[in-house]
Amino acid sequence: MELARMKLEYVVAWPNHAGMFVARKKGFYAEKGLDVEIVWDGWDRGTPAELAIAGEYQFVPIRLGELLETRKTDHPFVAVATFNQVQLGGVISTKSAGITSFKDLEGKTLAMSGIPRMVEMVRQAVEKEGGDFSKVNIQSTSPYVPDIRGVESGECDAVFNVLGWESYTGTRPFDDVVQLNFDDLGIAPHHAYFLCVTEEFLAERPDMVRNFVAATSHGYDYALANEQEALDIMLPTMCDSSPLTLRASFDYMKNSWHAPSGRWGEINPELVESYTQWMIDAGATTASMEDIPGAWTNEYLPES
Secondary structure (H helix, E strand, O other): OEEEEEEOOOOOOOHHHHHHHHHHHOOHHHHOOEEEEEEOOOOOOOOHHHHHHOOOOOEEEEOHHHHHHHOOOOOOEEEEEEOOOOOOEEEEEEHHHOOOOOHHHOOOEEEEOOOHHHHHHHHHHHHHOOOOHHHOEEEEOOOOOOOHHHHHOOOOOEEEEEOOOHHHOOOOOHHHEEEEEHHHHOOOOOOOOEEEEEHHHHHHOHHHHHHHHHHHHHHHHHHHHOHHHHHHHHOOOOOOOOHHHHHHHHHHHHHHOEOOOOOEOOOOHHHHHHHHHHHHHOOOOOOOHHHOOOOEOOOOOOOO
């Protein structure tokens, strides 16, 4: 068995990672000769990409902007799969807070990290619904990332965070939760995270990459076909979340895992190109369209 280390993008494991935990528990990685360690931690020691460059991890999740920017460096990364066919970030609030649309953010306080790319998405969404973005009070909280509990406590009226997870971590009934999705308005649609390796590692160990991707894909296929078993597998790892929260999050996430073709992990070139152009136009990346070739591949995915 060969050790393979995966560094998660998040400070906790959550149901969007279900397929990897299922693949490990069901022995799909072991069948490929891999002993997979899944690690999550803060970024005080470095980003997942930086730690992979240092040799601590082979597999890391990276967003498109960062992925493309690595292509100009001495350590370019390559995306060999995507975790989601949609974006995951959005605005979270409650019906009781009086927010059911982006336009309703007028006169309200929206707590968020303040990253320019995210602020621009909110601006475009508010204005697309006929609202006045200048009337939205953006409360920058970086590096703290607020969740729905900030709304419940009255610290803010809404938060920008991960839909389908932070939405369900409060005390309000789930049917009171409001999730505003940028994809619904066609604002910067994109894949959330890409499963990446360094270009050097891919050249040296293509079989290991192929085996890891195949087993991971099998894990997500199995999770979708065996939902309760997948939830049971996740619960010991995510034991600080109630089964109801895990179920709600799983239900939100599960339809985002597979492409229309039925394959998990399939990267859509049109989404890559359109989001790259959106980031360029918004001044949210130093990358250019010329950085796309070689930055991603579907060649390591198993056939559907």
